[in-house]
Amino acid sequence: MKSSHRRTVLTGAKVVLPTGVADGGRVTVEGSRIVTGRPDEPGTVDLSGHWLLPGFVDMHVHGGGGASFSAGSAEEALKVIGTHRLHGTTTMIASTVTGDLSDLAGQAGVLSELVEQGDLAGLHFEGPFIAASRCGAHEPSLLREPDPADVRKLIDAARGTARMLTLAPELAGGLESVRLLRELGVIAAIGHTDADYEVTREAIEAGASVATHLFNAMPPLAHRAPGPIPALLEDERITIELINDGTHLHPAVLGLAFRDAGPRRVAFITDAMGAAGMGDGVYPLGPMKVEVTEGVARLVEGGSIAGSTLTLDDAFRRAVAVDGLPVTDAVQALSTTPARVLGLADSVGSIEAGKDADLVVLDEAHRIAGVMRKGEWLSGPPLSPAV
Known part of the structure; x- marks a missing residue:
């Protein structure tokens, strides 16, 4: 069965991962969680010129x-x-x-x-x-x-x-x-x-x-x-x-x-x-x-x-x-x-598959451009979906 959860793919940003910064990185969110994405997924949001950080x-x-x-x-x-x-x-x-x-x-x-x-x-x-x-x-x-x-x-x-x-x-x-x-x-x-x-x-x-x-x-x-x-x-x-x-x-x-x-x-x-x-x-x-x-x-x-x-x-x-x-x-x-x-590292604190989709988008001046919590945008989405 296909998942009924909405999927969002965030691309183009400088993504701060536990292993370092991925320039032009890709993060896929399904429902409230970060997941491993597919290369052909719809729902893509282009975050070029931005930073993507864990909440x-x-x-x-x-x-x-x-x-x-x-x-x-x-x-x-x-x-x-x-x-x-x-x-x-x-x-x-x-x-x-x-x-x-x-x-x-x-x-x-x-x-x-x-x-x-x-x-x-x-x-x-x-x-x-x-x-x-x-x-x-x-x-x-x-x-x-x-x-x-x-x-x-x-x-x-x-x-x-x-x-x-x-x-x-x-x-x-x-x-x-x-x-x-x-x-x-x-x-x-x-x-x-x-x-x-x-x-x-x-x-x-x-x-x-x-x-x-x-x-x-x-x-x-x-x-x-x-x-x-x-x-x-x-x-x-x-x-x-x-x-x-x-x-x-x-x-x-x-x-x-x-x-x-x-x-x-x-x-x-x-x-x-x-x-x-x-x-x-x-x-x-x-x-x-x-x-x-x-x-x-x-x-x-x-x-x-x-x-x-x-x-x-x-x-x-x-x-x-x-x-x-x-x-x-x-x-x-x-x-x-x-x-x-705080004992919460299994669910928050870094951008990794399986963790909560808690994300912060910053512009190049490091100012808030969007905030996502558990897969829901609290402000934003920061940019229109890419065509």
């Missing part, structure tokens, strides 16, 4: 489109998801911010339903188990030590959809909670921390595997007190998150981290709050108020940087144009590495 994967995002995952509303969450999808992020996990445990459990209940219906790939709890001295845009009065019983409550509230939890391992219960998360199959991420080098090493040995936005919300590197940064950079078991918006990290620092860890261990994230995809103004971030001026988000009270207004297409463009990264390395950091870290 971006964001493992740390709080909001966008004027909405926030922490609102505890499915409607707001879908607005966040829709905003970032149009910028190429076809897979994301929802990040919360510090709140009462009961509030976070309620948010987890709402967001877990969106995971179950396929809109999200999981949940990330950032706080409340973080250091007050490095809390950034998290409400200090709501912080608490990472008691393993409380950690388990949050994970249980997510009903099997929790993929990551950020904590400060130097706090009482920190190392025990890292071990618990490993047992539960949830990523333990080190962040918003005052841990020294030795404690960070202990946390890695206990099972921590991600550095939450490396360099930000942790002690800076010092030659006699190295702190967590070198411990996280030097260990092959750690994937480091980097916010490539030009505000959170100087290009020289980003380049240093990228060269040291390599694209296999770097995940570019947005850490975006509600202003992503919007203009300047005042926005909520959990219980906090954030003012965005010229695209930079800071707390109304205190002035700390409060997430970003970044989208991953901008992070890609900056990686290539400003940081000088090869396109293949940028794609690995934006798609392949985060997909692998």
Whole structure:
């Protein structure tokens, strides 16, 4: 029997594959999946003069489109998801911010339903188990030590959809909670921390595997007190998150981290709050108020940087144009590495037969020309079918 699935053949683009760039490559989509194509297939779309990349994967995002995952509303969450999808992020996990445990459990209940219906790939709890001295845009009065019983409550509230939890391992219960998360199959991420080098090493040995936005919300590197940064950079078991918006990290620092860890261990994230995809103004971030001026988000009270207004297409463009990264390395950091870290590499993160047809089309200036998710164009098709 012939398949009833619609087939689309994308040709002519520079296709970024796991093996490199195929100039004038060919990708065939049937239904929601990438398949091996035939040379005589109808439905061809000519993408000459464009780039074809795997859909971006964001493992740390709080909001966008004027909405926030922490609102505890499915409607707001879908607005966040829709905003970032149009910028190429076809897979994301929802990040919360510090709140009462009961509030976070309620948010987890709402967001877990969106995971179950396929809109999200999981949940990330950032706080409340973080250091007050490095809390950034998290409400200090709501912080608490990472008691393993409380950690388990949050994970249980997510009903099997929790993929990551950020904590400060130097706090009482920190190392025990890292071990618990490993047992539960949830990523333990080190962040918003005052841990020294030795404690960070202990946390890695206990099972921590991600550095939450490396360099930000942790002690800076010092030659006699190295702190967590070198411990996280030097260990092959750690994937480091980097916010490539030009505000959170100087290009020289980003380049240093990228060269040291390599694209296999770097995940570019947005850490975006509600202003992503919007203009300047005042926005909520959990219980906090954030003012965005010229695209930079800071707390109304205190002035700390409060997430970003970044989208991953901008992070890609900056990686290539400003940081000088090869396109293949940028794609690995934006798609392949985060997909692998989140345990999603069987379905997303690269352009390969059998994977979801999550694709991003960029023009020669690396600007979004089309986005496909599971075989459906969210914007586009970018060009008319070839005659």
